[in-house]
Amino acid sequence: MHLKRLEIQGFKTFASRTVIDFRHGVTAIVGPNGSGKSNISDAVRWVMGEQSFATLRCKRTEELLFSGGPRRAPAGLAEVSLTFDNSDRLLPLDFDEVTFTRRATRAGDNEYFINRAKVRLRDILEASEPLGGSYTIINQGLVDTALTLRPEERRRLFEDAA
Amino acid sequence: MHLKRLEIQGFKTFASRTVIDFRHGVTAIVGPNGSGKSNISDAVRWVMGEQSFATLRCKRTEELLFSGGPRRAPAGLAEVSLTFDNSDRLLPLDFDEVTFTRRATRAGDNEYFINRAKVRLRDILEASEPLGGSYTIINQGLVDTALTLRPEERRRLFEDAA
Amino acid sequence: MAERFLTTFEAVAVEFERSFTQLFGGGTAQLRLVREGDDSQEANNGHSANGAFDFDKRPVTGVEIIARPPGKRSQNISLLSGGERTLTAAALLLAILRVNPSPFCILDEMDAALDESNVGRFREALLEMSERTQFIVITHNRGTIEAASTLYGISMGDDSASRVISLKLEELVEQD
Amino acid sequence: MAERFLTTFEAVAVEFERSFTQLFGGGTAQLRLVREGDDSQEANNGHSANGAFDFDKRPVTGVEIIARPPGKRSQNISLLSGGERTLTAAALLLAILRVNPSPFCILDEMDAALDESNVGRFREALLEMSERTQFIVITHNRGTIEAASTLYGISMGDDSASRVISLKLEELVEQD
Numbered sequence: 001m002h003l004k005r006l007e008i009q010g011f012k013t014f015a016s017r018t019v020i021d022f023r024h025g026v027t028a029i030v031g032p033n034g035s036g037k038s039n040i041s042d043a044v045r046w047v048m049g050e051q052s053f054a055t056l057r058c059k060r061t062e063e064l065l066f067s068g069g070p071r072r073a074p075a076g077l078a079e080v081s082l083t084f085d086n087s088d089r090l091l092p093l094d095f096d097e098v099t100f101t102r103r104a105t106r107a108g109d110n111e112y113f114i115n116r117a118k119v120r121l122r123d124i125l126e127a128s129e130p131l132g133g134s135y136t137i138i139n140q141g142l143v144d145t146a147l148t149l150r151p152e153e154r155r156r157l158f159e160d161a162a
Numbered sequence: 163m164h165l166k167r168l169e170i171q172g173f174k175t176f177a178s179r180t181v182i183d184f185r186h187g188v189t190a191i192v193g194p195n196g197s198g199k200s201n202i203s204d205a206v207r208w209v210m211g212e213q214s215f216a217t218l219r220c221k222r223t224e225e226l227l228f229s230g231g232p233r234r235a236p237a238g239l240a241e242v243s244l245t246f247d248n249s250d251r252l253l254p255l256d257f258d259e260v261t262f263t264r265r266a267t268r269a270g271d272n273e274y275f276i277n278r279a280k281v282r283l284r285d286i287l288e289a290s291e292p293l294g295g296s297y298t299i300i301n302q303g304l305v306d307t308a309l310t311l312r313p314e315e316r317r318r319l320f321e322d323a324a
Numbered sequence: 325m326a327e328r329f330l331t332t333f334e335a336v337a338v339e340f341e342r343s344f345t346q347l348f349g350g351g352t353a354q355l356r357l358v359r360e361g362d363d364s365q366e367a368n369n370g371h372s373a374n375g376a377f378d379f380d381k382r383p384v385t386g387v388e389i390i391a392r393p394p395g396k397r398s399q400n401i402s403l404l405s406g407g408e409r410t411l412t413a414a415a416l417l418l419a420i421l422r423v424n425p426s427p428f429c430i431l432d433e434m435d436a437a438l439d440e441s442n443v444g445r446f447r448e449a450l451l452e453m454s455e456r457t458q459f460i461v462i463t464h465n466r467g468t469i470e471a472a473s474t475l476y477g478i479s480m481g482d483d484s485a486s487r488v489i490s491l492k493l494e495e496l497v498e499q500d
Numbered sequence: 501m502a503e504r505f506l507t508t509f510e511a512v513a514v515e516f517e518r519s520f521t522q523l524f525g526g527g528t529a530q531l532r533l534v535r536e537g538d539d540s541q542e543a544n545n546g547h548s549a550n551g552a553f554d555f556d557k558r559p560v561t562g563v564e565i566i567a568r569p570p571g572k573r574s575q576n577i578s579l580l581s582g583g584e585r586t587l588t589a590a591a592l593l594l595a596i597l598r599v600n601p602s603p604f605c606i607l608d609e610m611d612a613a614l615d616e617s618n619v620g621r622f623r624e625a626l627l628e629m630s631e632r633t634q635f636i637v638i639t640h641n642r643g644t645i646e647a648a649s650t651l652y653g654i655s656m657g658d659d660s661a662s663r664v665i666s667l668k669l670e671e672l673v674e675q676d
């Protein structure tokens with residue numbers, strides 16, 4: 001099981017269709033402030049079914065679509081696809097390759113797909129469960145969240161991992 | 163009005179009496195993780211009358227005294243002194259040089275001094291008012307607090323500055 | 325009391341626009357008063373609902389920040405990146421200090437999220453202000469250290485106690 | 501359910517002690533269960549009130565962290581420095597990943613508060629784990645970048661849109 005690629009279009013600053021391939025080992029993402037690095041992490045959360053706007057640093061779906069700039073029109077649609085090599089069948093789906101896709105319009109309608117077949121949000125959440133819990137994406141500035149939690153809240157991390 | 167020096171003894175990691183002179187221009191403090199840099203900032207807050215343990219990253223006065231280590235005994239007393247050049251009489255005290263001192267024992271008794279004369283906490287707070295508000299010390303990790311505040315909370319910053 | 329707040333606010337608002345543009349090398353920003361009965365600007369992505377500023381007699385409930393980095397469209401400040409948030413907060417701090425210069429200001433790793441070019445502009449702004457305000461910066465960043473005329477190195481001794489030594493700028497460069 | 505939690509907890513607790521010592525280059529740490537009726541360890545500076553671990557049948561209410569960096573005495577974790585907190589949180593994350601390896605993990609500027617030697621140990625720990633977990637690190641730090649076998653540079657175009665280019669490690673070094 002490994003991550004193969006991420007495709008982003010119309011989501012936050014990724015107005016143009018962008019493809020990021022992931023290989024084995026460590027992948028580093030670098031660039032100036034405001035260039036879009038954390039937006040990549042938001043795209044992964046979003047396609048995996050994130051429902052909390054606060055976690056995505058915005059207040060509504062409309063703010064996730066490329067809002068345009070002085071020289072470029074806003075996007076009418078945001079779409080993110082995340083593709084996995086599933087030869088070991090870690091994900092409970094009978095495909096060697098699994099792609100999760102999420103699409104949203106400015107009006108706020110969300111659509112979900114697994115290998116281009118339309119599914120519901122809960123299908124995405126169920127299928128992606130083996131990929132690990134909330135701790136697999138550590139947001140900027142929230143590095144030491146585990147230490148700021150009260151002991152009772154921290155136990156939930158372990159229940160996630162169990 | 164300018165800051166002249168800071169003297170720390172027995173406070174957090176500053177077991178030995180330490181004197182830091184401040185000159186005009188920018189002073190940079192560097193060093194490895196855990197060496198004591200933020201503790202210097204805590205010492206300044208503390209001697210200026212900080213009452214919130216959370217802001218000083220601890221829970222009681224006892225935790226502010228050097229707790230000792232494998233090769234050194236704990237301190238019985240913590241003392242911090244902050245000295246200003248007051249020739250322009252920015253501080254409402256008739257001295258060319260003003261030193262605030264705060265002392266605490268492990269039992270939690272605090273004492274305050276201005277130029278070695280024993281005073282109350284409120285005298286320190288009143289005398290130091292012209293030195294500026296809460297925004298003059300920006301704690302580690304809290305850089306963008308002003309942005310996370312709600313508009314109503316943010317107005318208090320302006321009232322401080324007024 | 326409310327008078328002093330408004331005078332201070334207006335002065336800081338002017339300085340904030342200037343500091344923001346200086347730190348970002350472009351772009352624009354404003355501070356806006358929120359009054360009773362207003363929708364929050366921050367929720368409305370910076371679209372003003374206010375009319376004339378001076379004749380609004382409703383009580384002020386808060387202060388809003390509208391920030392538009394260079395080359396970007398005005399958006400909710402929650403969408404700003406880590407480095408952009410740092411610079412916006414720094415612009416507000418510098419604006420307050422320009423209106424009401426504190427004799428000293430301690431910044432503990434304020435530059436942690438800044439990239440190289442933003443560190444450079446941050447350093448220049450500190451130097452410009454350091455006439456009236458003594459800045460004490462705790463930092464790991466070489467770009468920031470270049471602003472320093474005094475440099476202290478802190479280390480942890482074998483006895484678990486901190487030691488302070490006075491460093492020369494050239495020494496620090498040699499160590500790496 | 502409670503069984504699985506306890507088994508997971510014990511496995512993570514073992515890995516946490518090991519990861520902590522690896523990342524700090526020394527020192528010790530533990531995870532401890534808080535049970536109904538206990539005083540919080542974190543409030544008591546790490547002094548255990550528990551007796552034998554296995555026979556305590558009271559319900560578990562939480563998980564506490566006791567951390568003692570090298571050369572220091574055990575203290576409340578709130579006293580830890582910024583960099584020490586980062587490393588402690590990293591030790592917990594790595595411990596969880598060792599027990600339950602996720603296929604991938606995204607770290608957004610997790611190294612921001614680390615000094616040079618801690619970045620080095622953090623990098624080594626990531627490399628060691630990168631067999632089983634694909635790490636995607638967003639970073640400004642050259643020490644961390646050295647761990648990368650794939651490197652992407654993101655930039656903001658004149659059209660306010662992000663661009664991604666694939667970089668070679670040698671290229672990045674030359675630019676500075």
Ligand SMILES: Nc1ncnc2c1ncn2[C@@H]1O[C@H](COP(=O)(O)OP(=O)(O)OP(=O)(O)O)[C@@H](O)[C@H]1O
Pocket residue numbers: 011012013031032033034035036037038039040062063064065066067068140393396399403404405406407408437
């Ligand atoms: N829907 C959108 N349309 C256009 N721009 C957007 C949208 N959402 C966010 N942005 C912009 O994206 C930028 C933030 O991007 P991001 O957080 O990825 O930066 P970053 O590369 O992580 O920077 P840093 O190094 O400072 O953390 C902001 O300038 C914000 O205005």
Ligand SMILES: Nc1ncnc2c1ncn2[C@@H]1O[C@H](COP(=O)(O)OP(=O)(O)OP(=O)(O)O)[C@@H](O)[C@H]1O
Pocket residue numbers: 173174175193194195196197198199200201202224225226227228229230302478569572575579580581582583584613
């Ligand atoms: N009362 C005390 N006695 C002994 N050590 C203490 C005491 N209070 C705090 N410490 C120690 O001080 C250290 C933290 O120091 P400080 O926060 O100043 O580090 P720092 O130099 O700012 O590091 P960083 O670069 O990681 O932010 C911790 O290791 C903590 O255990």
Ligand SMILES: [Mg+2]
Pocket residue numbers: 037038039140405406407608
């Ligand atoms: Mg970011």
Ligand SMILES: [Mg+2]
Pocket residue numbers: 199200201302432581582583
């Ligand atoms: Mg610190």
